[in-house]
Amino acid sequence: MSESTLKTVWKYMKNYRVLLVISIIFAAVSVVLSLYIPILVGDAIDEIVGVGAVDFQKIGELLVATVVLALITAMCQWIMSTIHNKVTFQMVQDIRMAAFEKIQILPLKYVDGHSSGDLVSRVIADVDQFADGLLMGFTQFFTGVMTIIVTLVFMFSIHWKIALVVVVLTPISLLVARFIAKKTYHMFSLQSETRGDQTAFIDEMIGNEKVVKAYTHEEEAIKTFDEINERLAKYSLRATFFSSLTNPCTRFVNSLVYAGVGLSGAWFAISGGITVGALSCFLSYANQYTKPFNEISGVITELQNSLACARRVFELMEEDPEIPDAKDADVLVSVEGEVSLENVSFSYVPGIKLIQNFHLSVKPGQRIAIVGPTGCGKTTLINLLMRFYDVNEGTIKVQGKDIRKVTRESLRKNYGMVLQETWLKTGTIRENLIMGKPDATDEEMIAAAKAAFAHGFIKRLPNGYDTHIGEGGEGLSQGQKQLLCIARVMLCLPPMLILDEATSSIDTRTELKIQEAFGRMMKGRTSFIVAHRLSTIREADVILVMKNGNIIEQGNHDELMKQQGFYANLYNSQFDVSKNQTA
């Protein structure tokens, strides 16, 4: 699995492979040079033997070399990180673009089946994590390994016995760090568990502060809070303290190594086996030697993590897209609104039947109302009409043409849709209204807003039609959002309309007025209306009563009332109660 992930990663790196190789070369150069510099400094120190015995020319040469090499190292480092940044950020952009483009062609089935939060985090957080972890991690891993190897080579070439001291002692600090991490893991999980409890409690109480106040529950809330708070403080202290032991402990081991190098170095120096300069070079290696080890162990977790993220991203990318429009797909033109469903069967989950052998034939200009209990398939029907989902069996035809044989764009442009979930994009009111008709004039736009009874409240907004609305229509009430969605459709007026609980959040009085506007709008247009307030669908030409995916009754209001069936029951239940009480 991870092998194939790596392959995909490699594929995405296609354009950057050369850059990456260059950056690795620079990294290698900078590692070697930065480790060579202490040797030069050591050599220079060796020339400072004592009074009158200083070779200034040699020292001068060595020091100039040191500074020049330091400059080159710095350049290499900078070039390496700049290339790295470029590759990382550019790759992130490439992957994000690809993911976003993929989202636009994914079947709705996939999008409906995943929470939007999950998909967003794949496109945003996972891509970031992946790029950071994999690319940065890779360099760190590489430079880390390089540093270890080069340090070892240098140390052993200077004095292998002292080198052994370093090599043997250093791993202790890693073991200590690992040991502490293992011990603190438990305390951390206790801490985060309790912190979770506390956050949940805060969420609940402060999130519903008004209820707390309405029931004068403040004191009890404080009592419970304090209890959790006390518990959290206890665990938090332990976790914080024990985890903060890592640094002092590794520092301690480092000091031991340092002392050890000092001792053995001095011992050998007396017998003339090593110079003072070489010893000081060893001391500076001993100081730095643990760093790459710590980095590498951090990088490995990071890498695993980022591979998991990469997998989540690629999973999205490799998902099968919607069946593209056929090459010879027709463009629907001059649609009058004749729609027919022939023998349609559909289900979301194979094996769980929903719509079966569904027949319906709609003449241009007819008004079709769909009613029925929750989950009976009303919205599913709309998914099929708009071709958000494809039927499993049978055909849906518009104007006599199978909708799978026309372009999606021309099909959808012929429908105007208002859904119960009001979705508005971030932008001005104007941008939202002219979405379906970008070239609309102001007069047309205002006329549409007036027809949807939205003009009044839009005018009262701070900047009228140019008022910016936030994500998801923040700052507007549900009802206002619905009015805007209605105005949006009223502006482009396609030949067929779909209204799925389009007025559910609007009070009945305004709704009635909008119904009139809809009435005018729907004249001569085929319309499909889903509603649960039965008063709004009495005038429909055909009422489909659905239950468990099937049409159980079909006809107009009077016919259905005469049948005394499901519809009549449903209708009466809204009014019965009040009549009984009056009686």
Next chain:
Amino acid sequence: MVKLLAYLKNYRKECIFAPLFKLLEVVFELMVPLVMAKLIDIGIGNQDKNYILKMFVILIVFAIVGLISSVTAQYFAAKAAVGFAKELKHSLFCHIQSLSFTEIDQLGTSSLITRMTSDMNQVQSGVNMTLRLVLRSPFVVFGAMILAFTIDVKAALIFVVTIPLLAIVIFGIMLWCIPRYKTVQEKLDKVLETTRENLTGIRVIRAFCKEKEEIGHFHERTEELTNIQKKVGRISALMNPVTYCMINIAIGVLIWQGAIRVNVGLLTQGAVVALYNYMSQILIELIKLANLILNMTKSVACGNRIQSVFEICSSMEEGVYKEESQKENLPFVEFDHVSLRYNGAGDEALKDIHFSVKKGETVGIIGGTGSGKSSLVHLLPRFYDATEGEVRINGVDVRKYSLKELRQKVTVVLQKAVLFQGTIRENMQWGNKNATDEEIYNALTIAQAKDVVDGKRGKLDYVIEQGGKNLSGGQRQRLTIARALLCHGEILILDDSASALDYQTDANLRKAIRNMKNSPIVFIVSQRTSSIQHADKIIVLEDGKMAGVGTHEELLESCEVYQEIYYSQFKKEA
């Protein structure tokens, strides 16, 4: 932030000892190069193996003492930081409990939650880091410099020049980057927003065939993000190479100087090694210090946000009135020319509301969305105060009661049916701490919720999940009504709280409340005429004004708004 430091007062000892022990550790750390210098000069110089061994033991002792002091410091720092956060959280939580609705609206619950959670964590780790590092890093840097002075004044001058230069570079680059990191975050948020918007609006986008346009839009935004990221990356990548160069140049100069001084006998070889070691230590600590300062500014910012919540106090003064005797002939509830304007709102939410209610009556309140129905009933339990006029209960201005007393009299079932994590019984006992199971069942029966509870495993012990997720909307509503009934208030307000119930259940509920012993005054807020048409008094609201008041029949005759509402729900039948 400064005021918050008062919460450290119980941890004064820890706050002093933590940095002190840290200081001790640094002192021992800084001594190491000096010992090493001696080891080189005397030990190697005189070929004295005993001396070398002695110095080695000293190094080990230093390391052990350093470890002990450091561990002690970490403990004190952790204790102070955790304790500080604990007390601060307690105070803030209590403070939030004391705020009135107006302040809660003003602050927003989501930002209050952030103050209580992530801001608190940031402050806690800020205090911890500060106690641990605020002395360490400067001590190492300046300690190294001071010790350099003790070795050789002229060589130490190199430190005096290098340290500020390094500081300028490090802080300069950081200061340049910080605001730009913010921009990066903002751009990233935009990209995130576009992605989320495209997922939530996928049907509309496809219905309007806007896919290509959206891709273009997304491209623009990611491009912007990438560009700024690259720009910031180029500069921040300068930090390491530049400081690396500087420190090596300084080392070059240092050794050159050292060579000159050794040549004339003013310095020893070991001392040069010690100076070289000090120079190498400075860089790491300066970078740590810069990071610490960055962290501290973040914590201070969070601290200031927390402080600003403390500065907002409840705008509602409590009364002390505590009279219980019933004034027989007075109306029990009176609205006397009441107007309400929300804080910061342009228009009045309620204008000149005037009516009165007698004991035992039911009042229906109806009107369109945003007509002020909820605002009106929220004045009774003093969720908000009237800006003009007076609301009286039992002849006394509501502002004269203590809030506890008042809210015992007035029970509200809010529009949003909120239940809390815990058993059904625990939730019911919000209404009355000492309620027996029998009383609870009684209330549940009236609220038409008995079958809800009976259908659950464990009955009253059934555990409700957070937000009541394991119940349907209608079930939640009935349970919140039952909870309110357990309060036995004299006034019961149902604020559109039966909207998810079907017509029959709604009717049964009203009937059951009517037939209760000592039945309270009931205010029913609704959009449905069927819910209120049998009330003794119906108040019709439009744009915050009373468009009519009277019984169903009276209003149907005289009130145009009421007629419109009624006929929008009931077609004129013949």
